[in-house]
Amino acid sequence: MASLEKSAARTADKTVDKTADTAHRDCADCPIRHRAVCARCEPDELDRLDEIKYYRSFEAGQTVIWSGDPMDFVASVVSGIATLTQTMEDGRTQMVGLLLPSDFVGRPGRDRAAYDVVATTDIVMCCFRRKPFEQMMARTPHIAQRLLEMTLDELDAAREWMLVLGRKTAREKIASLLAIIGRRDAALHMDGRSGPLTFDLPLTREAMADYLGLTLETVSRQVSALKRDGVIVLEGKRRILVPDMNRLLEEAGDDSDGGMLF
Amino acid sequence: MASLEKSAARTADKTVDKTADTAHRDCADCPIRHRAVCARCEPDELDRLDEIKYYRSFEAGQTVIWSGDPMDFVASVVSGIATLTQTMEDGRTQMVGLLLPSDFVGRPGRDRAAYDVVATTDIVMCCFRRKPFEQMMARTPHIAQRLLEMTLDELDAAREWMLVLGRKTAREKIASLLAIIGRRDAALHMDGRSGPLTFDLPLTREAMADYLGLTLETVSRQVSALKRDGVIVLEGKRRILVPDMNRLLEEAGDDSDGGMLF
DNA sequence: GAACGTCCTTGACCCAGATCAACCACGGAA
DNA sequence: TTCCGTGGTTGATCTGGGTCAAGGACGTTC
Numbered sequence: 001m002a003s004l005e006k007s008a009a010r011t012a013d014k015t016v017d018k019t020a021d022t023a024h025r026d027c028a029d030c031p032i033r034h035r036a037v038c039a040r041c042e043p044d045e046l047d048r049l050d051e052i053k054y055y056r057s058f059e060a061g062q063t064v065i066w067s068g069d070p071m072d073f074v075a076s077v078v079s080g081i082a083t084l085t086q087t088m089e090d091g092r093t094q095m096v097g098l099l100l101p102s103d104f105v106g107r108p109g110r111d112r113a114a115y116d117v118v119a120t121t122d123i124v125m126c127c128f129r130r131k132p133f134e135q136m137m138a139r140t141p142h143i144a145q146r147l148l149e150m151t152l153d154e155l156d157a158a159r160e161w162m163l164v165l166g167r168k169t170a171r172e173k174i175a176s177l178l179a180i181i182g183r184r185d186a187a188l189h190m191d192g193r194s195g196p197l198t199f200d201l202p203l204t205r206e207a208m209a210d211y212l213g214l215t216l217e218t219v220s221r222q223v224s225a226l227k228r229d230g231v232i233v234l235e236g237k238r239r240i241l242v243p244d245m246n247r248l249l250e251e252a253g254d255d256s257d258g259g260m261l262f
Numbered sequence: 263m264a265s266l267e268k269s270a271a272r273t274a275d276k277t278v279d280k281t282a283d284t285a286h287r288d289c290a291d292c293p294i295r296h297r298a299v300c301a302r303c304e305p306d307e308l309d310r311l312d313e314i315k316y317y318r319s320f321e322a323g324q325t326v327i328w329s330g331d332p333m334d335f336v337a338s339v340v341s342g343i344a345t346l347t348q349t350m351e352d353g354r355t356q357m358v359g360l361l362l363p364s365d366f367v368g369r370p371g372r373d374r375a376a377y378d379v380v381a382t383t384d385i386v387m388c389c390f391r392r393k394p395f396e397q398m399m400a401r402t403p404h405i406a407q408r409l410l411e412m413t414l415d416e417l418d419a420a421r422e423w424m425l426v427l428g429r430k431t432a433r434e435k436i437a438s439l440l441a442i443i444g445r446r447d448a449a450l451h452m453d454g455r456s457g458p459l460t461f462d463l464p465l466t467r468e469a470m471a472d473y474l475g476l477t478l479e480t481v482s483r484q485v486s487a488l489k490r491d492g493v494i495v496l497e498g499k500r501r502i503l504v505p506d507m508n509r510l511l512e513e514a515g516d517d518s519d520g521g522m523l524f
Numbered sequence: 525g526a527a528c529g530t531c532c533t534t535g536a537c538c539c540a541g542a543t544c545a546a547c548c549a550c551g552g553a554a
Numbered sequence: 555t556t557c558c559g560t561g562g563t564t565g566a567t568c569t570g571g572g573t574c575a576a577g578g579a580c581g582t583t584c
Contacts, residue, residue: 086425088515094428098422107414113420141403148410151417152369156376158420159358162347165427166356166475170541205562213428218541220563237549237562253350432571467532480571482533497579499532 022147025055030126035102036076037150040142048140052132058119065105065117073127074106080123081202084115085210095211097154100184104150108134120202165213168253173212174222175252178232182242197242198235226251287317292388297364298338299412302404314394320344320381327367327379335389336368342385343464346377347472357473359416362446366412370396378397382464427475430515435474436484437514440494444504459496459504488513 005061027033027046038049055078058064064082065071076098084097096115099105105117108130137143164176178201185199201208205223209216226232233241242248289295289308300311317340320326326344327333338362346359358377361367367379367387390398399405426438440463447461463470467485471478488494493513495503506511 048372084421085422088425092429093424096424101570109331109411115421144403144406144410145497148406148413149371149408151413155413155417155420158417159346159348159377162358162420162423162427163350163356165424167350167354175464215542216562217543217564221541224563253352386549468528477572478532479573483571488535 011029019027026050027053030078032076032078032102032126036126037104037143038076040146041140042142043241045140045142049128052128052136054127056125056127058123059126060066060119060121060123062119062124063116064119064123065113067113067116069113070104070111071113072111072130073128074108074130074133075125077101077103077105078124078126081120082123083118083120083207086115094213095207096158098211104147106130107172108137108147120207135201160190170212170214170218171225171251172224172253173214174208174219174226175231175248176254177212178209178226178240178242179245179248179252179254182240182245182248197245199240201238201240289314289315292340294338294340294364298388299366299405299409300338302408303402304404307402310398311390314390314398318387318389319387320385320387322381322383322385324381325378326381326385326387327375327377329338329375329378331375332373333368333375334373334392336366336370336392336395337387337389339365339367340361340386340388343382343467344385345380345382345472347380348377355472356475357469358420360473366409368392370399370409382469382497399470432474432480432484433513434515435476436470436481436488436512437493437517439470439474440488440502440504441507441510441514441516444502444507444510459507462500463500463502488505 005176027038027050030036033039038046041049056075058080067087081103082099082105083095084099085093085095087093097103099117105125107114109132128178137147164173168176181201182197182199186197203211205216205219209219212219223232227234230243231247233243235241289300289312292298295301300308303311318337320342329349341363344361344367345357346361347355347357351353359365360419361379369376370392373392399409426435430438444459444461448459465473467478467481470476471481474481476484484498485494489496490506493509495505497503
């Protein structure tokens with residue numbers, strides 16, 4: 001039940017430290033410029049956004065926002081990874097979203113957070129105070145249009161995840177998660193395709209379990225099984241090599257071409 | 263793999279029959295006027311929508327759209343209930359959305375259906391050809407604003423459903439579904455509150471199973487168990503009476519107040 | 525009114541994944 | 555160098571819900 005204020009206070013010193021190298025960042029060379037909620041903005045619109053934006057940093061493991069707490073800002077993830085989770089009174093938790101760079105946090109028009117947001121890695125967020133952002137959104141169709149597009153994408157992703165949660169086996173769930181992270185990572189780096197895919201797994205076994213509706217033991221066992229069967233190769237605990245993406249997609253129970261949605 | 267055209271052809275006769283009593287309906291006395299995607303439109307905007315709209319009817323059990331088929335229209339559900347489902351190659355299916363009156367079908371900018379849409383009851387839809395609708399959306403912020411709001415609501419609902427699918431027991435899943443349908447039904451009728459809630463269950467046991475990631479046998483057993491324990495009373499197979507909503511919410515594992523999202 | 529199809533219920537059994545528990549690997553602090 | 559704390563693995567056992575199978579309650583058709 002710690003409040004946003006408390007968690008912000010706890011991290012104040014670090015925030016100030018890191019602010020030094022991010023506070024004056026120019027939108028023009030922002031790494032998420034072309035994918036975030038501001039992607040469609042014209043230069044003059046960007047200037048106005050620039051005036052109301054500020055950066056905040058969080059360390060791996062910190063809670064950015066607690067569900068139910070007042071939420072007076074919205075934000076884009078600039079770098080790092082965060083999770084959106086829901087918790088039942090008895091402590092059962094389910095991750096309902098994975099926030100990667102360019103993803104949007106918060107809902108215009110809503111003044112309280114609906115989910116816990118937790119930084120999985122060190123993270124930098126580009127924040128806007130909610131009220132000014134809402135006013136600007138009303139005057140700037142480019143922002144609302146982009147936000148609609150992003151929200152529809154998230155809805156598709158959530159629905160794909162409902163199939164995973166409701167109907168897939170533990171092995172298929174793990175394969176699905178690895179395929180998604182691998183694909184997003186590949187899209188991000190845009191490196192010369194076709195070689196075997198390698199990427200860092202940014203989640204602990206427990207976080208994977210929360211995402212997949214499993215226990216961490218089952219996650220561990222199924223990762224070991226996929227390794228044993230040659231579907232993936234582990235380099236340490238967190239680095240994954242996928243020799244054959246189609247094989248992985250097969251194990252995920254997906255269409256061979258991986259779906260046409262994205 | 264039946265195409266949209268085929269399913270439309272199959273139903274053409276009935277469509278024409280029913281069109282008689284819906285084709286000239288005026289937006290002004292439309293039952294979903296204040297909740298659908300057109301809710302915020304001014305009279306002149308409504309007039310323009312009126313020009314490009316047309317009604318289509320489907321009978322219970324008919325497939326409205328097949329996943330992957332070309333989709334040249336978007337639509338609002340006027341009356342009746344439809345489902346959005348995803349299917350794996352081996353036949354496993356997961357419902358990913360329940361479409362009630364005023365809900366929106368289709369995605370502007372996407373030319374193929376991402377999910378199967380099936381009419382659960384007889385249904386009437388208010389359709390717009392996609393291209394004109396997209397053009398109109400670009401010129402009419404009121405439509406885009408409302409669609410954003412509705413999409414954000416759907417995303418919240420999908421995320422709540424992820425918790426149900428990932429972490430709840432079979433009994434909790436059934437109780438959650440009954441609570442949601444009961445609440446939506448109560449909101450629709452807006453009758454004098456506080457008495458014991460009664461409503462029709464618009465889904466077969468199989469559809470409930472598809473929604474909840476269960477088998478129909480488990481659904482049947484858990485419905486019987488909730489009845490045996492006095493949480494619900496069955497009047498026939500499909501009519502549900504809830505003597506104590508708080509008790510039902512408790513069984514669903516929800517906060518006693520039922521959540522503050524809606 | 526018999527025969528069918530659809531939807532639903534109930535029972536017997538089984539298994540995937542949860543639970544409980546022990547232990548390993550690594551990194552940072554004393 | 556040992557001591558912990560965190561994250562991960564693996565084994566033994568249990569169980570919720572799946573699977574397979576039989577049968578009941580209807581409405582509809584001929």
